[in-house]
Amino acid sequence: MVTLAGVGKQYGRGRPVLADVDMTVRAGDVVSVVGGNGSGKSTLLRILAGITLPTTGTLTDVPYSVGYVPERFSANTRMAAHSYLCHMGRIRGLPTRRASERADELLERLKLEPGPEFSIRDLSKGNAQKVAVAQSLMTRPDLLILDEPWSGLDTSAHGTLSALITETAAAGAAVVFTDHRESVARMEVFQRYEIEGGRVRKSLRRRQGHR
Numbered sequence: 001m002v003t004l005a006g007v008g009k010q011y012g013r014g015r016p017v018l019a020d021v022d023m024t025v026r027a028g029d030v031v032s033v034v035g036g037n038g039s040g041k042s043t044l045l046r047i048l049a050g051i052t053l054p055t056t057g058t059l060t061d062v063p064y065s066v067g068y069v070p071e072r073f074s075a076n077t078r079m080a081a082h083s084y085l086c087h088m089g090r091i092r093g094l095p096t097r098r099a100s101e102r103a104d105e106l107l108e109r110l111k112l113e114p115g116p117e118f119s120i121r122d123l124s125k126g127n128a129q130k131v132a133v134a135q136s137l138m139t140r141p142d143l144l145i146l147d148e149p150w151s152g153l154d155t156s157a158h159g160t161l162s163a164l165i166t167e168t169a170a171a172g173a174a175v176v177f178t179d180h181r182e183s184v185a186r187m188e189v190f191q192r193y194e195i196e197g198g199r200v201r202k203s204l205r206r207r208q209g210h211r
C-alpha cells in the first residue's frame with residue numbers, strides 16, 4: 001500500500017532526523033515504530049500521514065482516507081466531544097445521523113468519563129486522547145496512524161484501543177503506531193521498525209499472540 005523510498009528529513013540546517021528510509025506498509029498490517037525520545041518517530045508518522053513533507057525521497061500509494069492521532073491533541077474548542085466528533089464525521093462525508101451514531105459508539109467504547117456533552121477544552125489529557133482516537137475512526141480509514149496512542153489512557157481504555165486497532169486492521173486498513181516498548185506486548189504486531197541515529201530498520205516480523 002504505502003511505500004517510502006529513500007525518505008529523509010532535515011529541519012532547517014540541523015542534522016538529518018531521518019535518512020534513507022525504505023518502508024512498505026500493506027493493507028491489514030499492524031506496524032509499530034519504536035525509538036528513543038527525539039529519534040524521529042513522530043516525524044516519520046507525520047510524513048506517512050502527509051502532514052510533513054520529506055526533504056528527500058518519495059511516498060507512493062498513499063491512500064485517500066487517513067486517520068491520524070497526534071502525540072498531543074489540543075483542540076481548543078468549547079464544543080462538546082460528541083458535537084466535535086459529529087462535525088469531523090460530516091466533514092469526511094458521513095450523513096448527520098450516521099456520524100452521531102458512530103460518535104456515540106466510539107465514546108461509549110472508550111468510556112469518555114465526563115460524558116459526551118463535556119467541552120473538549122476542559123477534558124483531562126487522557127480523556128482528550130480518547131476523543132483524538134475517536135476522531136481518527138469516525139470513518140473507517142485505509143491507513144490509521146497513531147502517535148503514542150496509549151500514553152495518558154487509563155487501563156480500561158488500553159484494551160479498547162488495542163481492540164479498535166485490531167478491528168481496523170482486520171477490516172483491511174494498515175495501522176502504524178509509535179510505542180514505548182511495553183505496549184507492544186499488548187498488541188499482535190506484524191512488523192516492528194526501530195529508529196536509531198536517523199536510520200530505520202525492521203526489527204521483527206510476524207510476532208503473534210502477545211496480548
Ligand SMILES: Nc1ncnc2c1ncn2[C@@H]1O[C@H](COP(=O)(O)OP(=O)(O)OP(=O)(O)O)[C@@H](O)[C@H]1O
Binds near residue numbers: 037044
Ligand atoms: N518542526 C520541527 N522543527 C525543527 N526540529 C524539529 C521539528 N519537529 C521535530 N524536530 C526535531 O526532530 C527530532 C525528532 O523529533 P520527533 O518529534 O520526530 O521525535 P520522537 O522520536 O517522536 O520524539 P519523542 O519520543 O520525544 O516524542 C528532534 O530532535 C526534534 O527536536
